[in-house]
Amino acid sequence: MEDHVDPSLVIEDRVDPSSVIEDRVDPSSVIGDRVDPSSVIEDRVDPSSVIEDRVDPSSVVEPPRYFDNQPREHSGTGVPLKNSAQGFVLVHAGAGFHSESKAKEYKTACRKACIKAVAELREGVCALSAVTTALVELENSPITNAGTGSNLNIEGETECDASVMDGKTLNFAAVGALQGIKNPILVARKILLESEKGKLPAGRIPPCFLVGDGAYKWAMAQGMASSTAAALTTRQSMASFKKNKRKLELADQLQNPQKRRSSNLTSDIYQPAMDTVGAVILDSCGQVAAAVSSGGLAMKYPGRIGQAAVYGCGCWAERANGTNAFSSASSTSGCGEQLVRTMLARECTCAMQKEDAHQALLETMQDKFIYSPFLTAEDSVLGGVIVLRCQESSENCEVGSGSRAFMVEFLWAHTTDSMCVGYMSTQDGKPQTSISRLPPEVSTGRSVAIEGGVCRLYNQST
Amino acid sequence: MEDHVDPSLVIEDRVDPSSVIEDRVDPSSVIGDRVDPSSVIEDRVDPSSVIEDRVDPSSVVEPPRYFDNQPREHSGTGVPLKNSAQGFVLVHAGAGFHSESKAKEYKTACRKACIKAVAELREGVCALSAVTTALVELENSPITNAGTGSNLNIEGETECDASVMDGKTLNFAAVGALQGIKNPILVARKILLESEKGKLPAGRIPPCFLVGDGAYKWAMAQGMASSTAAALTTRQSMASFKKNKRKLELADQLQNPQKRRSSNLTSDIYQPAMDTVGAVILDSCGQVAAAVSSGGLAMKYPGRIGQAAVYGCGCWAERANGTNAFSSASSTSGCGEQLVRTMLARECTCAMQKEDAHQALLETMQDKFIYSPFLTAEDSVLGGVIVLRCQESSENCEVGSGSRAFMVEFLWAHTTDSMCVGYMSTQDGKPQTSISRLPPEVSTGRSVAIEGGVCRLYNQST
Numbered sequence: 001m002e003d004h005v006d007p008s009l010v011i012e013d014r015v016d017p018s019s020v021i022e023d024r025v026d027p028s029s030v031i032g033d034r035v036d037p038s039s040v041i042e043d044r045v046d047p048s049s050v051i052e053d054r055v056d057p058s059s060v061v062e063p064p065r066y067f068d069n070q071p072r073e074h075s076g077t078g079v080p081l082k083n084s085a086q087g088f089v090l091v092h093a094g095a096g097f098h099s100e101s102k103a104k105e106y107k108t109a110c111r112k113a114c115i116k117a118v119a120e121l122r123e124g125v126c127a128l129s130a131v132t133t134a135l136v137e138l139e140n141s142p143i144t145n146a147g148t149g150s151n152l153n154i155e156g157e158t159e160c161d162a163s164v165m166d167g168k169t170l171n172f173a174a175v176g177a178l179q180g181i182k183n184p185i186l187v188a189r190k191i192l193l194e195s196e197k198g199k200l201p202a203g204r205i206p207p208c209f210l211v212g213d214g215a216y217k218w219a220m221a222q223g224m225a226s227s228t229a230a231a232l233t234t235r236q237s238m239a240s241f242k243k244n245k246r247k248l249e250l251a252d253q254l255q256n257p258q259k260r261r262s263s264n265l266t267s268d269i270y271q272p273a274m275d276t277v278g279a280v281i282l283d284s285c286g287q288v289a290a291a292v293s294s295g296g297l298a299m300k301y302p303g304r305i306g307q308a309a310v311y312g313c314g315c316w317a318e319r320a321n322g323t324n325a326f327s328s329a330s331s332t333s334g335c336g337e338q339l340v341r342t343m344l345a346r347e348c349t350c351a352m353q354k355e356d357a358h359q360a361l362l363e364t365m366q367d368k369f370i371y372s373p374f375l376t377a378e379d380s381v382l383g384g385v386i387v388l389r390c391q392e393s394s395e396n397c398e399v400g401s402g403s404r405a406f407m408v409e410f411l412w413a414h415t416t417d418s419m420c421v422g423y424m425s426t427q428d429g430k431p432q433t434s435i436s437r438l439p440p441e442v443s444t445g446r447s448v449a450i451e452g453g454v455c456r457l458y459n460q461s462t
Numbered sequence: 463m464e465d466h467v468d469p470s471l472v473i474e475d476r477v478d479p480s481s482v483i484e485d486r487v488d489p490s491s492v493i494g495d496r497v498d499p500s501s502v503i504e505d506r507v508d509p510s511s512v513i514e515d516r517v518d519p520s521s522v523v524e525p526p527r528y529f530d531n532q533p534r535e536h537s538g539t540g541v542p543l544k545n546s547a548q549g550f551v552l553v554h555a556g557a558g559f560h561s562e563s564k565a566k567e568y569k570t571a572c573r574k575a576c577i578k579a580v581a582e583l584r585e586g587v588c589a590l591s592a593v594t595t596a597l598v599e600l601e602n603s604p605i606t607n608a609g610t611g612s613n614l615n616i617e618g619e620t621e622c623d624a625s626v627m628d629g630k631t632l633n634f635a636a637v638g639a640l641q642g643i644k645n646p647i648l649v650a651r652k653i654l655l656e657s658e659k660g661k662l663p664a665g666r667i668p669p670c671f672l673v674g675d676g677a678y679k680w681a682m683a684q685g686m687a688s689s690t691a692a693a694l695t696t697r698q699s700m701a702s703f704k705k706n707k708r709k710l711e712l713a714d715q716l717q718n719p720q721k722r723r724s725s726n727l728t729s730d731i732y733q734p735a736m737d738t739v740g741a742v743i744l745d746s747c748g749q750v751a752a753a754v755s756s757g758g759l760a761m762k763y764p765g766r767i768g769q770a771a772v773y774g775c776g777c778w779a780e781r782a783n784g785t786n787a788f789s790s791a792s793s794t795s796g797c798g799e800q801l802v803r804t805m806l807a808r809e810c811t812c813a814m815q816k817e818d819a820h821q822a823l824l825e826t827m828q829d830k831f832i833y834s835p836f837l838t839a840e841d842s843v844l845g846g847v848i849v850l851r852c853q854e855s856s857e858n859c860e861v862g863s864g865s866r867a868f869m870v871e872f873l874w875a876h877t878t879d880s881m882c883v884g885y886m887s888t889q890d891g892k893p894q895t896s897i898s899r900l901p902p903e904v905s906t907g908r909s910v911a912i913e914g915g916v917c918r919l920y921n922q923s924t
Contacts, residue, residue, distance in 0.1 A: 169839070170838075171839075177674055202761070204761055205798075208799045208802060210767070211639050214764030218763055218765065244664075247664050248663060297666065299664070300666075300669065301669055302675065303672045304671070304672055305638070305671040310671070311803070312774060312805060321835065336667075337657075337669065340671065343773070343774060377631070377633075
């Protein structure tokens with residue numbers, strides 16, 4: 001561990017959530033006169049005053065030297081020397097509503113995922129492997145709405161969506177409406193790895209997205225383990241299902257179709273924690289990956305696919321290249337249909353190429369999500385996202401010549417009541433976790449909370 | 463019919479395909495020195511010299527008056543007076559390989575789809591309805607790889623993907639891996655219409671994407687008709703399946719995994735016509751819609767989802783608004799996995815906001831598809847797209863005061879051997895059809911053929 005930089009060198013720029021959230025002016029009263037975003041976050045701490053040794057992007061005139069401008073071979077990852085491997089993980093356990101009573105359990109799930117991922121990153125594994133490891137841990141937690149303990153559909157079944165994207169190869173794979181598998185993310189990852197082997201026998205093109213029974217049978221043919229419905233169902237997921245089933249029966253008894261569809265019914269479906277877990281990773285090679293996994297909405301129709309299985313919507317990861325100065329990755333959570341229509345993961349990742357990551361994410365959440373032209377019919381826009389971006393720093397760093405420094409900026413933003421996140425770098429002794437909450441006085445689905453931090457990673461190249 | 467403009471006034475700008483295609487310089491020999499696209503299409507006819515009374519976009523200083531800057535109510539479409547309703551349809555019957563011997567059948571399918579859609583447009587139906595009508599006709603043709611006669615999967619089953627997007631509401635719906643339904647597009651459209659009614663009983667969010675058994679059961683619950691597997695299977699689709707099954711068995715007998723995956727095997731799977739049918743529509747209100755439907759790749763795994771079910775990849779439609787001068791729509795066909803990774807439908811539609819539609823589509827097919835960073839591992843990039851864009855003309859038109867003129871530009875482009883298209887305006891007596899072909903001397907999957915036309919529609923507002 002002697003090569004590790006003192007964790008106290010990791011700079012954290014956690015902004016007090018109460019200072020960054022402002023209830024947006026009622027849009028109906030503001031026509032053609034949108035509030036200037038820069039005036040909304042007036043209480044925000046000036047980043048330049050806090051992140052003291054943050055590199056001024058404008059001073060980095062050279063193009064990033066480390067990242068691939070040309071695609072490399074898909075197989076194999078350059079693994080640095082042991083003890084020098086660095087990396088960063090940011091995870092989420094859903095954007096929705098996290099009760100205070102269960103806050104500790106959510107945080108524990110995030111903490112475990114961070115620790116497992118960081119242990120792998122220290123061993124020099126690639127971002128794709130580490131992000132899968134983080135997701136498996138989150139899926140295995142019975143408290144999260146993914147894998148074991150997922151929300152049940154209207155037939156009382158566990159049906160999961162998951163996807164993964166490798167920023168290095170830009171490859172993506174997904175599973176949807178998958179039953180009988182403990183870790184859907186492992187099937188998604190297997191699809192991705194198989195597709196990188198080239199064409200199937202007789203020149204067939206390998207799939208990137210498998211659903212339902214077909215996805216299950218494919219996983220079985222690959223020798224993956226199956227799981228019983230009972231093993232995936234927890235006491236809590238079954239209790240929520242029974243409660244919701246009664247609410248639905250009551251609602252169905254109402255004669256007036258208008259009333260039946262009302263979202264103001266006291267018998268509205270209880271969404272234990274709205275949606276989805278996910279992670280974004282930076283590995284020691286400066287590559288990023290992103291993944292997402294979800295049990296979907298409670299009482300959904302069988303076969304319903306949410307953003308966690310849809311390209312561009314659940315996760316996104318893209319390496320730096322000739323046009324992108326930053327490697328960036330994101331993973332979303334919330335109302336799947338709204339996250340699909342707005343392609344939020346891709347939008348947030350692309351926004352990370354702007355100079356000010358915090359401002360870019362805030363504007364994206366406002367313009368491309370809350371006020372998206374694709375969601376004008378929605379009275380409430382519910383979602384959250386975790387994002388990271390990374391750039392190699394061109395300045396000399398303190399550890400010694402021959403070493404490299406990566407500047408990592410990480411953020412989370414949500415329009416839901418709360419979002420649970422955790423993060424950790426390989427230089428940290430333990431993960432940080434947080435349940436970010438909108439203040440009670442603002443409108444859920446119309447306001448954004450945004451937080452984040454910055455850290456620098458030193459990687460010895462010899 | 464007396465309000466109809468003489469069909470001879472419709473201006474067509476069909477460019478000779480042999481003049482617009484150039485085999486691109488071998489990318490491996492050109493590193494960092496891309497050929498200037500403007501130099502590649504040097505043989506292209508100068509559009510300004512052919513489209514004689516095309517409105518100079520720079521002279522249209524007023525914003526489009528007809529298109530919605532603000533979203534309207536989702537229910538109901540402004541239906542103009544009978545006999546004055548105008549519109550335009552462009553359909554495709556797949557980008558892939560269309561044999562000369564079956565050219566007539568493909569063209570007939572496109573012709574029928576155009577005639578049905580135009581008949582509805584003349585009655586004043588909205589773009590969403592007309593695009594569904596066109597798709598039903600294409601799905602019902604046994605020659606196309608959609609609905610009846612679809613490619614069979616490796617289990618010998620028909621499994622279909624379809625999706626539809628309404629440019630007016632920006633709403634989207636899809637079905638994937640759907641069995642037992644004659645017209646998958648009708649299920650997609652039903653999902654879209656149901657979602658516009660607001661929340662489901664007990665405040666549940668309506669789905670936008672259903673797959674597999676769940677999608678089938680949902681359709682049954684909506685009272686839609688089911689179909690037997692036998693009714694969806696044609697003599698030809700079964701013959702192709704049996705032939706492919708034998709090829710696959712031969713390939714599986716090869717011991718060397720490398721050889722088994724080779725795409726140069728003489729026993730490669732026969733893809734009857736690679737993929738997908740689709741349509742784009744402009745209605746008399748100036749609104750656009752797009753749809754796509756596919757049986758997927760021959761011998762695919764059950765549960766495999768292609769671009770026809772994925773948001774942004776199979777079809778896209780967007781009305782003009784404050785930032786978009788044109789309403790535009792597109793529908794794709796080809797290798798589903800490649801069309802997913804490049805989000806080709808959305809990319810092509812967004813490119814339509816540039817001044818020169820032809821040039822914008824050519825550049826998109828080159829930069830965002832053939833040379834996409836998301837497809838660097840592919841030796842051949844196979845796809846096609848149909849696109850239309852529309853803008854209200856501000857000039858006085860000849861029919862009389864009070865009438866409106868729409869300028870419609872429509873294009874198709876493909877990297878596959880061939881693409882079959884048809885198009886018709888409400889002012890035309892009959893549809894035009896064409897099988898566009900890459901010249902034999904250029905490389906399939908590395909060259910683009912691009913064609914299209916322009917027409918003007920006059921709509922009487924009184």
